[in-house]
Amino acid sequence: AQQVLAIGREIKDRQSEAAALGNQGIAYDSLGDYAKAIDYAQQVLAIGREIKDRQSEAAALGNQGTAYRNLGDYAKAIDYAQQQLAIAREIKDRQSEGAALGNQGTAYRNLGDYTKAIDYAQQLLAIAREIKDRQSEGAALGNLGIAYFSLGDYAKAIEYQQQSLAIGREIKDRQSQGRALGNLGIAYLSLGDYAKASEYAQQVLAIGREIKDRQSEGAALGSLGSAYRNLGDYAKAIEYAQQQLAIAREIKDPQGQGAALG
Missing domain, CATH: 1.25.40.10 (Tetratricopeptide repeat domain)
Known part of the structure; x- marks a missing residue:
């Protein structure tokens, strides 16, 4: 990613630069370095807004929201996910819309608002099935299972987790x-x-x-x-x-x- 970033800056290809910065941010998020992940996502957001690349802008907002959620700042996570959702709906990007809904649902679950968590997970599930995104479908079912478990409805929790497991096995x-x-x-x-x-x-x-x-x-x-x-x-x-x-x-x-x- 650093080599791609260097080339992107050298040839003044702002889109490649944004993509490389985005990948570095995701890598730092996976490593648990959320401060660096946020820093890289902010750089992507600035480029996305500068070159009017709404897709990059939405992705950067999503990555910032994920990092803040991992840091336990759920209010900020929800704020970024809502901004991501607005752009995704504007540009009719169903995958990005689903990701934003999933991020909001997870943040609300972490806040203990299981009704909202279920609502967002169901919206994600509908989009995932519509665009035939089996991975997101499995994630949405898993999120529903966790929310129902937190509400003490173990039968529903088990049912959703079994469905999520079946998809996980199907897509290996x-x-x-x-x-x-x-x-x-x-x-x-x-x-x-x-x-x-x-x-x-x-x-x-x-x-x-x-x-x-x-x-x-x-x-x-x-x-x-x-x-x-x-x-x-x-x-x-x-x-x-x-x-x-x-x-x-x-x-x-x-x-x-x-x-x-x-």
């Missing part, structure tokens, strides 16, 4: 599969079905190790520990919690460390 998206399986495990844990919860957590653990997703691996070990603790097998519960703690320390995840120590 291991990360989506792991996410759906993890959410199913948590739902069964809440229902007191520890055998099923343990079974799902084992599947998440296998996927986490396969795709080298240390955070998912740690979460799965935590779920296994909880299941075995509730089953009265404290030796296994301690063993899994210790493994979870080691990963949380390795990836510098304070929330994971707290959960494991607890």
Whole structure:
């Protein structure tokens, strides 16, 4: 991305420059460096507005919203997603519209407004099905499952997560599969079905190790520990919690460390 950026600046190709900056911002977001992700998205936004590239402008607003959501600033995340949504509807970009709706829904869920979270997830689901975007469809179903779980409707939560899992398997998206399986495990844990919860957590653990997703691996070990603790097998519960703690320390995840120590 840095080489593309250098060439774009050299030949004064503002669109290529914006694309390279956008990719760098997304990379920093994935690395957890949200301040840098916001900085790059702001540079893309400035170029997009300068060259009147509404698509780049919408993408930059979306990336800023995602970074602020990851920072826990949900008010700013919603504000940027609303600006992204307005542009997406103006230029009739259904994919960008869906992304903006998904971002708003996730932010509202994080704020504990599950009614709004469900509304936005349903709108995203409708667009995803319309444009045949299976990945977004799976994500929307997963978001609906999480919202219904938070409302205590475990039957609906399980139903939506099963649908999300089916799509993840169909499109061979291991990360989506792991996410759906993890959410199913948590739902069964809440229902007191520890055998099923343990079974799902084992599947998440296998996927986490396969795709080298240390955070998912740690979460799965935590779920296994909880299941075995509730089953009265404290030796296994301690063993899994210790493994979870080691990963949380390795990836510098304070929330994971707290959960494991607890």
